[in-house]
Amino acid sequence: MNAMEETLVIPHQAQNTEKTLLQKKTSVRARHMRETALGLLFLAPSLAVFSIFCFYPLIRSVYLSMQVTNPRGKVVDFAGFDNFKAMFESEAFYQNLLVTGKFALYTVPTTIILALLLAALTAGARPGMKLFQSVFSMPVAISVGTGAVIWNLLFHPTAGIFNYFLKLAGFEAVPWLSDPAWALFSVSVMTVWMNLGFTYIVLLSGIQAIPSDMQESAKIDGAGMFIVFFRITLPLLSPTLFFTLVVSVIQSLQAFGQFHIMTKGGPIHTTDVFVYGVFREAFVNYRFGMASAEALVLFAIILILTLVQFVVLERKVHYR
Structure with a gap:
């Protein structure tokens, strides 16, 4: 092959290489587009459900929060940020926030600590543990409405079993749901029981997923039961x-069903949590603009608290 032929062959080979690379890139791009289209096709039903039940209500709430509605709930005028201004100037807004904060403090730590204790005691393979695990998991299968009705009967001032045992012990009957000093505590007890099943199942699964060889090694080295648990x-x-x-924090801030069935915000607004205030504004007072504004503020509060937990607490989480 002479020099002239070499100069002709080399550019031809380079062109073939560039053409091959271009074809490969086109093929990879087409494959990615097909995979993306297929993924969107599979996600379409979920996106449709989210659009109907999440995205549209959120957009509608933003729209209604800037409107004034008549007693029939129809939009009659544009309010701008007047609903938000009136809400932040209202004493009931801060009272509802205070009640919701108390409810979260009563229920969240109690539920987690109690579920952790029960999960640690029943996580082993000892005889009879399956029975206890089934019993402690049962509340997860009971709805909020059913649980609230059951506990309404337990808290009944005359026919309730709690006051029956108090009278047997020589104490006076307690008006659990009608006394301002006891109402929030009573609903909190019911909520702890109701949330215990889910929290117990999650923590039990987490404990059982821990490799047993690490705990056995610590016990062989002389570590006691409490040291193994805490270390x-x-x-x-x-x-x-x-x-x-x-x-649990999100659930406590969104609690509604048990308050609606058991106390309806009373007595004297001592169980008037934030979500029940939103419900009352919307479906009792028919002020959908104010209710939408309160719902958006609640959304912002939950979002901020969740972000704070991720920023502050996640750095202390030990991922394996």
């Missing part, structure tokens, strides 16, 4: 605890 089990369980904390 090994709890650090390895921290991702699960973090998850349950975030979920």
